Amino acid sequence: MQSTLGRRVAQSAVFLERYGLSLAFFCMAGVRLHHLIVLDPAERAAIAAAPLVEVLRQVIWMQLYVYAGLMLLLGRRVTVPPQKLSDLLLPLGTTFFNLAYSAVPWFPDAFKLSLCPPAWQPAGAIAGFVLNLAGLLISIWAAVSLGRSFSVWIEVRRVVLEGAYRRIRHPMYLGYLCFLTGVALANFSAAYLSLVGLHVGLLLYRARLEERRLAEASPDYRAYCQRSGFILPRFRN
Secondary structure, three states: OOOOOOHHHHHHHHHHHHHHHHHHHHHHHHHHHHHHHOOOHHHHHHHHHOHHHHHHHHHHHHHHHHHHHHHHHOOOOOOEOOOOOHHHHHHHHHHOHHHHHHHHHHOOHHHHOEOOOHHHHHHHHHHHHHHHHHHHHHHHHHHHHHHHHOOOOOOEOOOOOOHHHOOEOOHHHHHHHHHHHHHHHHOOEHHHHHHHHHHHHHHHHHHHHHHHHHHHHOHHHHHHHHHOEOOOOOOOO
């Protein structure tokens, strides 16, 4: 497939990913650390309700961001750089969509009210925490399996078909989906449901676009798609 970005732009994007986005991940880890040291009232309430779970969640986020930054900085050589503008913009949108949740306080009050009956809200919060932690752990497992093939842009490095990727083509996105389901359950309001729905749509579209680029570049990946599941494991061919 012919690139519409141009060689110089594609090379600049790869350079920016290695040195600019890695720094962004390190900064995001620092923000998580700051949240543990200097808590706002909402975070104090969350930690008071479930101190070990909330602290563990923040620590796992920090680990994920630090690892992602290191793997971008030390990543393998890119064999097929980003080909189109969507290979850059879509990953940026999905990777930093978490920032959109900070806009919830500006939603109309009706959108911020919980849609869950009061008696069910504690159970929803507990289920949300559990799914948050499970999703983050799955994502870390996937990131470790990718190792130096981890990337933000839609590009091709060495294709990884083992570890978390043995039976699932997108285990990292499975982790994100678990996490986002937990966010929706713990904050069961129209504001969060709409943002989570948009976030999930972006993730799934990005996953399909990644598959298209990898299949174009790797016959092994095309064969792998026939025996693996998209988001959930496929145990029978």
